[in-house]
Amino acid sequence: MKRAGLLKSNGVNGIKYIKAKKIGWFHRHFLNY
Secondary structure, three states: OHHHHHHHHOHHHHHHHHHHHHHHHHHHHHHOO
């Protein structure tokens, strides 16, 4: 829900934020296993 708001408010920063979140999730998810 926060992601949708970010994308609507500012496109480029929203995309960067989502990419950073995806990369962060990926690292957390796989480094924990």
